Amino acid sequence: MKHHVIHPLTYFLVFFTLLILTGVTTAVGFYDLGRWNTVVALAIAVCKATLVVLFFMHLRYSGALPRLVMLGGLFWLALLIGLTLVDNLTRGWDPAPRGWETTSSAQRP
Amino acid sequence: MPESYAVAAHQFDDLEQQQEASSLGIWVFIATEIMFFGGLFTGYTVYRTQYFASFVAGSHLLDLKLGAFNTAVLIGSSLTMALAVYAAQTGKRKALVVFLILTMILGSMFLGIKFSEYATKYEHHLIPGIRFAPEGAYPPQMELYFSFYFAMTALHALHMIIGLGLLAVLVGMAARGRFSPESHNPVEVIGIYWHFVDIVWIFLFPLLYLVGGR
Numbered sequence: 001m002k003h004h005v006i007h008p009l010t011y012f013l014v015f016f017t018l019l020i021l022t023g024v025t026t027a028v029g030f031y032d033l034g035r036w037n038t039v040v041a042l043a044i045a046v047c048k049a050t051l052v053v054l055f056f057m058h059l060r061y062s063g064a065l066p067r068l069v070m071l072g073g074l075f076w077l078a079l080l081i082g083l084t085l086v087d088n089l090t091r092g093w094d095p096a097p098r099g100w101e102t103t104s105s106a107q108r109p
Numbered sequence: 110m111p112e113s114y115a116v117a118a119h120q121f122d123d124l125e126q127q128q129e130a131s132s133l134g135i136w137v138f139i140a141t142e143i144m145f146f147g148g149l150f151t152g153y154t155v156y157r158t159q160y161f162a163s164f165v166a167g168s169h170l171l172d173l174k175l176g177a178f179n180t181a182v183l184i185g186s187s188l189t190m191a192l193a194v195y196a197a198q199t200g201k202r203k204a205l206v207v208f209l210i211l212t213m214i215l216g217s218m219f220l221g222i223k224f225s226e227y228a229t230k231y232e233h234h235l236i237p238g239i240r241f242a243p244e245g246a247y248p249p250q251m252e253l254y255f256s257f258y259f260a261m262t263a264l265h266a267l268h269m270i271i272g273l274g275l276l277a278v279l280v281g282m283a284a285r286g287r288f289s290p291e292s293h294n295p296v297e298v299i300g301i302y303w304h305f306v307d308i309v310w311i312f313l314f315p316l317l318y319l320v321g322g323r
Contacts, residue, residue: 005198006191015188019181025315026177032322041315049308056191056304058297063129066136073140077147084151089158 004061014055021048115291124291131294135301146309149264153257153316160250161321167254168320170235170243172226176318179222180310186215187307194300197283197293205283205296212303213276220269223262230255258317265313268306275299 025044033040054060059067121127157164193208234242237256279299282288288296 005195008192008195011188011191011195015184018184018187022177022180022184022314025319026173028322029173029315029319030323034322037319037322041319045312045315048311052187052304052308052311056187056307057301062132065129065133069133069136069140073143076140077143077150080144080147081151081154084155085158088155 004058006055006058006061010055014051018048018051115289128294128297131298132301135298139301139305142305146261146264149257149261150312150316153261156250156253156257157316157320160248160253163248163250164254165321166248167251167258168318169323170233171258171318172229173318173323175222175226176314179219180314182215182219182222183307183310186212186219187304189215190300190303194293194296197288197296198290200290202283202286202288205288206280209276209280209283213273213280216269216273216276216303220266220273223266227259230259261313261317265306265309268309272299272303272306275302 021044025041028037028040028044031037053070059070115124117124117127121130189208189211193205193212196202196204196208230236231240234240234244235255237252237259241252241255243251276299279296282295
């Protein structure tokens with residue numbers, strides 16, 4: 001069997017790194033950093049997820065096909081969230097075109 | 110171990126090919142799961158950007174320390190699952206059974222803590238639609254935040270429960286000596302599923318418990 005066997009020490013190292021990152025993100029949660037709370041929390045979550053995918057889920061040692069499928073899943077997720085937000089976050093940008101003034105911006109969804 | 114288990118199923122050339130096929134299969138399933146949870150995450154993101162203050166108020170009613178502890182418990186269960194795969198790869202039958210059972214214990218602990226949190230929400234009248242009457246003034250869309258909280262954590266908990274069932278089957282198979290270093294695809298595949306459920310929680314924790322600083 002050519003299958004790669006990861007040494008348990010690697011698993012323990014990943015585990016402790018994940019615990020430390022959980023501690024950091026929780027500690028940051030007790031401070032109000034405005035928008036940066038979201039940025040820091042998501043950045044740490046992405047780091048943790050990457051560690052789990054690469055080592056616990058063995059993607060670092062797997063062939064090209066599983067990696068492609070994983071990236072495909074993330075790509076469609078990015079489309080789903082990205083394109084939805086492109087609509088949602090830009091709705092307030094433009095005033096309504098002429099002739100549509102009867103609907104005030106407050107009434108628009 | 111019965112010899113027949115070390116032989117590839119008849120549609121495969123060899124065990125290696127069978128292993129690659131099952132690995133690809135579980136990754137395709139994980140991709141559909143990303144989409145499945147993705148819808149909820151998208152809805153969450155839309156309403157969070159729209160009613161941020163309500164989401165902050167709702168998030169601050171959760172027990173952050175309990176949530177962080179539960180995250181650690183689930184990460185611990187991922188460690189024992191990874192060690193179970195290692196035990197299967199190296200042919201350590203007893204260690205495999207022990208690590209699978211440890212994974213089940215940690216998984217059940219996570220669910221226990223989660224349900225105790227649900228009970229607290231019920232006591233505090235924070236069940237949207239059924240029993241929503243928090244004390245004092247609260248922003249109007251806080252109920253929406255709790256709808257997302259329950260929908261997302263319950264879907265995650267359902268995946269945990271399914272995972273526990275799969276693990277129970279694995280324990281039985283492992284105890285009967287069904288796995289060997291050459292042939293243990295079910296352990297690897299269910300391991301990948303378990304880690305995926307862990308990843309979903311890794312994102313749910315900051316998105317639900319860490320909205321705005323406290």
